[in-house]
Amino acid sequence: MRNIAVIMGGYSSEKEISIKSGQVIIENLDVSRYSGYPIIVTEEQWSFTNDSGTYIVDKNDFSINVAGEKILFECVYNTIHGTPGEDGIFQAYLELLKIPHTSCDSYQSAITFNKRDCIAVLKPWSIHTGRHLYMNEGEEVSFQNIIDEVGLPCFVKANRSGSSFGVSKVYEESAFAKALQTAFAVDDEIIIESFLDGMEVSVGIYKIGKTITALPPTEIVSENDFFDYEAKYLGKAEEITPARLTESGTLAVQELSKRIYSILKLKGIARADFIFHNGTPHFIEINTNPGMSRESIIPQQIKVAGLELQNVLTDIIEDTIKNHQP
Template identity: 30%
Template sequence: MSNSKINIALFFGGRSAEHEVSILSARSIYNAFSKEKYKIYPIAISKQGYFISPAESEAILFGEQKKVPEINRKNILDQEILNILENKIDLVFPVLHGPYGEDGKIQGFLDTLNIKYVGCDLLASAVGMDKAVMKEIFSYYNIPQSEFRILKKEDVNKQKLPKLFQKLADDLKRPFFIKPANMGSSIGISKVKELSSFKAALKEAFKYDNKLIIESSVEGREIESAVLGSGDQIQVSAAGEIISTHDFYDYQAKYKDQSTELIIPAEISEANKEKIKELSIRAFKAIGAAGISRLDFFVNEKENIILINEINTMPGFTQFSMYPLLFKEVGMSYMELLDELVNIALAEAK
């Protein structure tokens, strides 16, 4: 490269329903990166999948432009962006949450171009995003989790809803949760208690995916941990607890409700802290993750139950997001965390 700095293309926005969350994450990351060590090229992606010029992308990050514009042109990538990707960067930091970013699609695109990137590879990203596959892999590795069923749209169309509802209620008890298999930030999730809410929940979840996860409700506290590393060099953060005033930790509670509390470190026993670390590493390795992941658990200390909920391979990354806050608790600053993620990506790609 033309200078001694590490050159990074920061991808953000994207086609997912988590588009706005991605912008917030990217803004924090851009501002935190040491400009003495890194040259950052912000590259926004529109909701239609078009790459936006660096000048416009910077305006979005700095708040000078309110949103990623809708673009209608022939080429997804223009010559300026192609030149940056081919000639100016050492790696990409794809701060893209949800489908078309966290699900392996952008990772496969970068692999095809032989471009290094931060975070999990195509396969681990795809498995982490598809909760149906993820849960089946966790089952194979005997990682404890709640009872679940996988429901495809064609299966629903073949059955009468009252009969299907009753079967799920018998298998999983009530209430149970319905969620899209491929979505994050608790988008499209509903808690179901009766047939009327079942119909509405199916309709909502099918907006985002043709495959759903139906999960039994778990009595327990919501505890999260963060994982950083690859191979045998894996670090696990402190555990943190989420206390929401909502019926469950939905999108509103995560990003809009100021009453949601993050308790770091979580007030749980030392034995359970160690158990969460162990399960975090097992889950991280089970899907072949590398670089970054956040693990979500349900913990019931009275009954001595710890169940994994899911793994997120590109979690929210503002300075107030759970992932960096969990590592801050063990002495790693936001800037140090970014440095480490870049170092892991460069080392993994060799």
């Protein structure tokens, strides 16, 4: 029986969403193979709680002592959204301890969590994206220059954030000040992105051995102005899986998702988001620790693909352990 730690929580506004994801992973582990330990990671403490009490993680070796028994982990399943589990910090810690973990490695995590860096890395590979401007807190800004570069409407986004925290859609110059304030409240770096008109789709991707699998795309139809927090988690969007794409459109976005996954050298489950603009999928961003809650897109896609979540998790965990290089 392998001991598997499922880490969840984190230090960001996505903490509660992450805990929901982690709980789904725990519930779907194969109990004939694994003893799953939900580890809540917060800035105050890292801990495991069961009916007997709460046990603090020993950060020297990422172990817990339960009723006098020292428990070490053969693999860590990472469901932390945001810092420190999606930006490379926790991955680097586990890599120092030589503990296998399911998310991509620290370098790849840092790049993909930073929207600006990720777009810059993909640009030489001729990946279609919108037009972008970057800004750091404290810089002087000309709203007219922004309009000249990316047009209206446009999106103002916190650069290192998820779940649409710190995102605004701007229709007119007078709305920029508030949008910048919203974004800078989340991150001191922002990205301003041109609006792309078209169908929004999201594609789950994972790799077992040398085979990269792209799941059926999900079409997102938001009741709100865009796919914001309410749309994602409070039922304000229709998520249609499989997306209402042509066969060639489906294949195109799946192949593009696999190509991006390969270019970025990812592992574990990721989710890539696109807009079909003028018939061509344009890359928006990639989430390397995507939501796995009951409301999340990846479990929907796994089901529509005719797969069992438990089997997918088993394949990922076993592949992670097999290919771990201490």
